Amino acid sequence: xxxxxxxxxxxxxxxxxxxxxxxxxxxxxxxxxxxxxxxxxxxxxxxxxxxxxxxxxxxxxxxxxxxxxxxxxxxxxxxxxxxxxxxxxxxxxxxxxxxxxxxxxxxxxxxxxxxxxxxxxxxxxxxxxxxxxxxxxxxxxxxxxxxxxxxxxxxxxxxxxxxxxxxxxxxxxxxxxxxxxxxxxxxxxxxxxxxxxxxxx
Amino acid sequence: xxxxxxxxxxxxxxxxxxxxxxxxxxxxxxxxxxxxxxxxxxxxxxxxxxxxxxxxxxxxxxxxxxxxxxxxxxxxxxxxxxxxxxxxxxxxxxxxxxxxxxxxxxxxxxxxxxxxxxxxxxxxxxxxxxxxxxxxxxxxxxxxxxxxxxxxxxxxxxxxxxxxxxxxxxxxxxxxxxxxxxxxxxxxxxxxxxxxxxxxxxxxxxxxxxxxxxxxxxxxxxxxxxxxxxxxxxxxxxxxxxxxxxxxxxxxxxxxxxxxxxxxxxxxxxxxxxxxxxxxxxxxxxxxxxxxxxxxxxxxxxxxxxxxxxxxxxxxxxxxxxxxxxxxxxxxxxxxxxxxxxxxxxxxxxxxxxxxxxxxxxxxxxxxxxxxxxxxxxxxxxxxxxxxxxxxxxxxxxxxxxxxxxxxxxxxxxxxxxxxxxxxxxxxxxxxxxxxxxxxxxxxxxxxxxxxxxxxxxxxxxxxxxxxxxxxxxxxxxxxxxxxxxxxxxxxxxxxxxxxxxxxxxxxxxxxxxxxxxxxxxxxxxxxxxxxxxxxxxxxxxxxxxxxxx
Numbered sequence: 006x007x008x009x010x011x012x013x014x015x016x017x018x019x020x021x022x023x024x025x026x027x028x029x030x031x032x033x034x035x036x037x038x039x040x041x042x043x044x045x046x047x048x049x050x051x052x053x054x055x056x057x058x059x060x061x062x063x064x065x066x067x068x069x070x071x072x073x074x075x076x077x078x079x080x081x082x083x084x085x086x087x088x089x090x091x092x093x094x095x096x097x098x099x100x101x102x103x104x105x106x107x108x109x110x111x112x113x114x115x116x117x118x119x120x121x122x123x124x125x126x127x128x129x130x131x132x133x134x135x136x137x138x139x140x141x142x143x144x145x146x147x148x149x150x151x152x153x154x155x156x157x158x159x160x161x162x163x164x165x166x167x168x169x170x171x172x173x174x175x176x177x178x179x180x181x182x183x184x185x186x187x188x189x190x191x192x193x194x195x196x197x198x199x200x201x202x203x204x205x206x
Numbered sequence: 207x208x209x210x211x212x213x214x215x216x217x218x219x220x221x222x223x224x225x226x227x228x229x230x231x232x233x234x235x236x237x238x239x240x241x242x243x244x245x246x247x248x249x250x251x252x253x254x255x256x257x258x259x260x261x262x263x264x265x266x267x268x269x270x271x272x273x274x275x276x277x278x279x280x281x282x283x284x285x286x287x288x289x290x291x292x293x294x295x296x297x298x299x300x301x302x303x304x305x306x307x308x309x310x311x312x313x314x315x316x317x318x319x320x321x322x323x324x325x326x327x328x329x330x331x332x333x334x335x336x337x338x339x340x341x342x343x344x345x346x347x348x349x350x351x352x353x354x355x356x357x358x359x360x361x362x363x364x365x366x367x368x369x370x371x372x373x374x375x376x377x378x379x380x381x382x383x384x385x386x387x388x389x390x391x392x393x394x395x396x397x398x399x400x401x402x403x404x405x406x407x408x409x410x411x412x413x414x415x416x417x418x419x420x421x422x423x424x425x426x427x428x429x430x431x432x433x434x435x436x437x438x439x440x441x442x443x444x445x446x447x448x449x450x451x452x453x454x455x456x457x458x459x460x461x462x463x464x465x466x467x468x469x470x471x472x473x474x475x476x477x478x479x480x481x482x483x484x485x486x487x488x489x490x491x492x493x494x495x496x497x498x499x500x501x502x503x504x505x506x507x508x509x510x511x512x513x514x515x516x517x518x519x520x521x522x523x524x525x526x527x528x529x530x531x532x533x534x535x536x537x538x539x540x541x542x543x544x545x546x547x548x549x550x551x552x553x554x555x556x557x558x559x560x561x562x563x564x565x566x567x568x569x570x571x572x573x574x575x576x577x578x579x580x581x582x583x584x585x586x587x588x589x590x591x592x593x594x595x596x597x598x599x600x601x602x603x604x605x606x607x608x609x610x611x612x613x614x615x616x617x618x619x620x621x622x623x624x625x626x627x628x629x630x631x632x633x634x635x636x637x638x639x640x641x642x643x644x645x646x647x648x649x650x651x652x653x654x655x656x657x658x659x660x661x662x663x664x665x666x667x668x669x670x671x672x673x674x675x676x677x678x679x680x681x682x683x684x685x686x687x688x689x690x691x692x693x694x695x696x697x698x699x700x701x702x703x704x705x706x707x708x709x710x711x712x713x714x715x716x717x718x719x720x721x722x723x724x725x726x727x728x729x730x731x732x733x734x735x736x737x738x739x740x741x742x743x744x745x746x747x748x749x750x751x752x753x754x755x756x
Contacts, residue, residue, distance in 0.1 A: 089315030090428045105425040114359075115316045115425055138315045 066146040068180040071129045073147040074122055075172055076165035077140065077182070083110065084166060085141035088117040092133035092142055100126035101133060120162040124150060134181070143179040145172045208284035211262060213291055219282065226277030226288050227255055237290055238299060238328045240306075240414045241366040242278035245471045245584075246375055250279040252306075252366045254328065256298040258289040274298045296332070303333035306364045309344040309389070310415075317362065319416030321429040325364065346392055353381075353401030355421050355475055356410060358393060363417035365391050369409035376472065376584050378572025379403040393417070404587060405571060407479075408472045411461055422479055423459045427451075436463060436747070437694040438684050440535065440593040440677045441477030441634070444469050444586060445686030447748070448477075450678055455698035457481045457678050467690050467748045474587045476636075481678065483635055488660050490673035491701055501671070506705055509672055510713045513628070516653045516669075518551060520626035525552035527625040529615050532602055533560040533639065534592035535632030536707065537682020538691070538737070539726040541594075541601040543711035544630065549605050550715060557606045558615055559598050560630065561644070563591040563637040588687055591637040593677075597685030597737075600752075604734050619647040627651045630707070631658030631665075632674050640664045657707065675706040681723040682708065683745065685752060691740060692749035693723065 025031050046052040057064060066072075077085045093101035100123040108116035134143050145168060152158040160168075172178060208219050212233035219229055225248070230237045240252040255277035260270030262285040270287065274295055277288070289295060306325065314320040349358040370382045370393065381401040385394040395401060401409070410420045429451075437450040439460065447465035451458050460481055462473035483489075493509035494501045504512075520528045530548045532541045548555045569587040570579040603609065618624040627648060633639035640648075642663045648654055649667035656668035665671045679700040683693040700706055705713070708721035724743045731741025736753035739745075 087316050088425070090431070091315060094428065094430065107425060113316070114313075 060149075066148065068146065068178065070146045070148070071131045071144040073124065073145055073150050073168055074127075074133070074160065074165055075143055075145050075168035075179075076120060076162060077143060077169055078166060084116060084120075084162065085139055086117050086120060086137075087113055087139055087141070088115045088120075089138060091136040091138060095132045095136035096127075097130060097132065098126050098128045100124075117162060120165065122160045122165065124158045124160050125155060134179075140181060143181060145179055146177050147172065208282075210282045210284075211287045213289060224282055226257055226259060226280045226282055226286075229282045229286070230257075230277070230288060230290065235288075235290055236331075237277045237288075238324075238332055239278055240324060240364060241368060243368055243371075243412060243471075246368060246371045246412075248279050249367060249371070250276040252364065253302045254299065254306075256302065257295050258292040260287040260289070261285055262287055299328075299332040300334055303329055304337060307333070307337055308339050309361065310364065311343065311345070311361045313362075317359075317416035318419050318424060318429075319362075319413070323416060324414035344389065346390075349394070351400065352393075352395055353406050355407045355479070356401055357419045357421050357424060359417050359419060360392055362415050363393055364415055365393075366414060367393075368412040368414070369393060369418055372405075372409055372412055373401065373403070376408070376572055377403045377405045378574060378580055379577070380575075381406075382409070403571075403573075404474050404476065404569065405472060405585060407475045408462065411472075420459075427453055427458050432458060433697070435695045435697045437678065437697060438468075438593065438692045439473060439477040439480070440684070441474070441480045441591065442588040443590040443592060443595060443687040444588050445593055445684055445690060445692060446473040446477060447692060448473060450697040452678065452697045457484050457697065465692075465748050467751070468686060468692065470585065472585055474585070476587070480634060480636070483660065484676040484678050486660060489676075489701065490659065490661070490665075490671060491704065493673065494665075494668075494671040496669050506703075506710075506713075509670060510710065512670060513655050513672070514714055516655070517626055517628070520653065521552045521555060523625075525554040526556060527623055528552075528555045529618070529624050529627045530555065530557045531560045531612065531615065531627065531629040532557065532598045533630040533632050534562055534595040534598050535560075535639075535677075536594060536598055536630055537680065537684060537694075537723070538594065538597045538601065538730060538740070539682045539721070539723045540630075540680075540707045540711060541598045542726060542730050543708055543715060543721070544628070545601055545605040547711055547714045548628075556610055556615070556618075557602050558610045558612050559595070559602045561612050561639045562595050563633060563639050564589045565591055565637060590687065591634065592639075593684040593686070596687065596689060597683065597691070597752075600685070600734065600736055601730075616644060616647045619650050622650065624651050626653045626655075628655045629657065629664065629668075630674070631656065631662070632677075632707075633658075635660060638662065657710070672710060673701075673704060675700045675704060679704075680706040680708060683723070683727060683740065689752045690749045691737070691745055691752045693727065693745040 079085045088103055088105035090103055093103055102121045103117050104119040105115050106118035108114060129144065131144050210217050210219055210229045212230045212235050215233040217229060217233040219232060227237045227239050227242055237255045237257055239255040241249050242255060253276065256274040257277045258270055259275050259280055260268055262268050268287050314326065320326065346360040348360055352358040367384060370384060373382045374380045381395050381399055382393055384391050386392055407420050410418045431453050432451040433453065434449045434451050437448050439446040439448045446469040447463040449461040449463050460478050462471060464471050492503040493506060495504045517528055530544060532544060545557050548557055566589055568589050570583045571585040572580050574580045615624060631639065645663040645667055648664060654668045655670045656665045657672040657674050658665050659674045659676060678697045681694055681696050683691050685691045706721065712721045727740045728743045730737050739750040739752050
C-alpha cells in the first residue's frame with residue numbers, strides 16, 4: 006500500500022474547552038430546564054406524550070404484526086397444513102421441524118404428524134407464511150410469549166392449533182385471513198391440492 | 207469420423223450410432239425428453255423431443271426438413287444439423303408441455319418427486335406459465351396397491367410408458383400395462399398380478415414425474431433436503447453403483463447410479479431396501495466386555511488396548527493359535543489394515559477370509575413369460591450376498607501364503623488350538639454369515655473378539671465386542687464379482703462416539719492420525735500386484751478393473 010503523501014494529511018486538533026464547558030454546570034442547568042419543563046407539563050396535565058399502562062393495558066397491534074405462529078384449521082376443524090415443507094425450506098433460522106405422514110382423510114394425501122416450531126430460534130421474519138401454498142401457517146399479533154424452559158418454547162402442532170383457536174376467539178385474525186384474500190389452493194373447492202387426490206380407491 | 211451440428215455447435219460422434227438426443231447431449235445441449243431412456247426401446251410417444259433436423263450438403267448449404275421430428279427416433283449421421291431453438295421447435299415444445307399439463311394435478315407441494323421432477327424442470331425451462339384449460343381435470347383414482355414397494359398416483363402420470371417398457375424389456379415380467387384410450391389412458395395391472403418383481407422399484411426412478419412412488423421413501427423427506435454421495439450397494443457381489451441420499455446423517459434412500467462397468471442403469475429392490483440396518487436402534491454404540499457379571503460397556507481406548515494385549519499374549523506363546531477372520535463385508539482398506547496388524551506381530555498368525563453368504567443361484571433378468579431366465583441378460587442379482595469377497599480374498603492370499611479356510615478355524619476351535627480369534631462381521635441380518643453352530647464352536651475360544659454391527663448369536667458369545675461402522679459411514683473400496691474396484695465416500699458421520707473399522711485397525715497398528723482410505727489404497731496398490739490399479743488412489747466414477755477378476 007502506498008504511503009500517504011504529507012500534503013494529503015490534515016492534522017485535526019482536539020477542540021479546546023472554554024472555562025464554562027470545563028466546569029459542566031451550564032450544560033447541567035440546560036438539561037434540567039428540559040426535565041423541569043416536562044415535569045411542569047405533566048403536573049399541569051398539558052403533556053401530549055401518553056404512557057401506556059402495560060401490562061394492565063394491552064396494545065392493539067395491526068393485523069400484519071409478526072408475532073407467535075398459528076396453524077390454521079379448515080372448516081372441519083382439521084389442520085390445514087399439507088406438510089409440504091415449504092415453510093421449513095424457506096425458514097432462514099431453520100426452526101421448523103415437520104414429520105409428514107399419509108393423511109387419515111380421503112381428500113388429501115399428506116398431513117403433518119409432527120409440526121414443531123422453536124419459537125426461541127425463530128426470528129419472526131414471516132417467510133414461512135409467504136411460502137405456504139395453502140395458507141396454513143400465519144403469524145399472529147400475540148407478542149408476549151414466555152416460558153419457564155426451552156422445551157416450553159418448542160411449540161408443537163397442538164399448541165400452534167390452540168393459538169389459532171385463541172386468536173379466533175379474540176377476533177385478532179392475521180392480515181391474510183382477516184382480508185379474506187387467501188391463495189387459490191387454500192380455497193376449499195379450489196382446483197389445486199384439495200381435488201387432486203379426491204379418491205384414494 | 208462423423209460431425210453433427212447441434213445449434214451451430216459442431217460435435218464429433220466418431221462411428222457411434224446415436225440419436226439426436228444423445229448427439230445433443232455430447233454438444234452440451236439439452237433436448238427435453240420423457241419417454242426416451244437409453245436402456246429402453248424407443249417409442250417416440252411423449253413428443254417432448256421435437257426438434258428441427260436437416261442436412262449439410264457437400265456444397266456447404268443446409269437443407270432443413272420443413273417440420274419438426276422426434277429427436278429420440280431420428281438417428282444422426284455425418285452432416286446432420288439439429289436446431290433446438292428454432293421457433294417451430296420451441297413452439298412444439300411449449301404445446302407438448304401444455305398438453306401434458308392439461309390433466310396434471312399440479313400438486314407439487316405434496317408430491318414426492320417435486321425437486322427432481324422433469325415435468326417441473328421442463329415446464330420451467332421450455333413451457334408456459336399459464337394453462338388455457340377451462341374444463342375439469344381428469345382425476346382417476348390412485349392405485350396404492352399396484353405393487354408391494356410401489357404406489358401409483360394415477361392423475362400425475364404423463365403416459366410416457368417408461369415403466370411399462372421396463373417391466374417388459376428389462377424385468378421381462380410385464381406386470382404394467384396401459385389401459386383405456388386417449389385422454390383416459392392409465393397405467394394399470396391385471397387383477398391379482400401386482401408389480402412385485404425383484405426390480406420393481408426401478409420404475410420409480412424411471413418415472414419422470416411423481417406418478418410412481420416408492421412406498422419406502424414416501425413422505426419421508428423432501429428431495430432438496432437430501433445430500434447425495436456416490437457409493438456402492440453392499441447387498442450382493444454385483445456391486446451396483448448407487449447414489450446414497452442422506453439428511454442429518456440418516457440414510458433415507460438408495461438410488462441406482464449409471465455405471466456401464468458394474469450393472470448399467472438399475473438396481474434390485476433387495477439392495478435398495480437393504481439399508482434399513484444402518485438406521486437400526488439395535489446397533490452397537492460402545493465396545494462391550496464380558497466379565498463374570500455379564501457384559502459392560504468400556505471405553506474405545508481400553509477395548510483397543512485389551513485386544514492388543516490378548517493378541518500379544520497368545521502370539522507370544524504360539525502365534526499359530528491366533529486367528530483373524532476377514533469378513534467379505536470389509537472394505538479393501540480395512541482388510542489390509544487388519545491383516546497388516548496381524549502380520550506385524552508374527553508371520554505365523556493365521557488369517558482367513560470369512561464365510562460367504564450364498565442364496566440359491568444368480569438371478570438374471572429379463573425373465574420370459576413363464577418366469578424363466580431369458581438369454582439376453584440385462585441385469586443379474588448375484589447369489590453371493592456380500593460386496594467384497596474377491597477383494598478380501600486377494601488381501602488374505604497376499605498375507606497368508608499357505609491358504610486356510612474358515613472351516614480350518616472351526617476345526618481348530620474344536621481341537622482347542624485356537625486361543626485368540628478376531629472375527630469381523632458386518633453381515634446383513636437377512637443373510638447372516640455365521641450359523642449358530644459356528645458360533646457355538648467359536649465360543650470355545652478363550653479370547654474371542656467380534657467386530658460387528660448388530661447383536662447376533664456370535665456377539666453373545668464374544669469376550670469383547672467392537673462396534674462396526676455401517677457402509678454409509680465409512681469410505682473404502684469394494685471389488686465386485688468381475689474384479690471391478692469401486693471406492694465409496696462416507697455419506698454420514700458415524701454414530702456419536704463411534705470409530706470406523708479402519709480407525710480401530712489403525713489404532714491397533716499403533717499408527718497415528720485418522721484413517722484416510724485414499725492413502726491406504728495407494729499403499730495396497732504398491733504392495734499387491736493384482737491390485738496395482740489402485741496405486742493412483744482414485745478409482746474414478748465408474749471404478750477400475752483389477753487383476754483379481756476373471
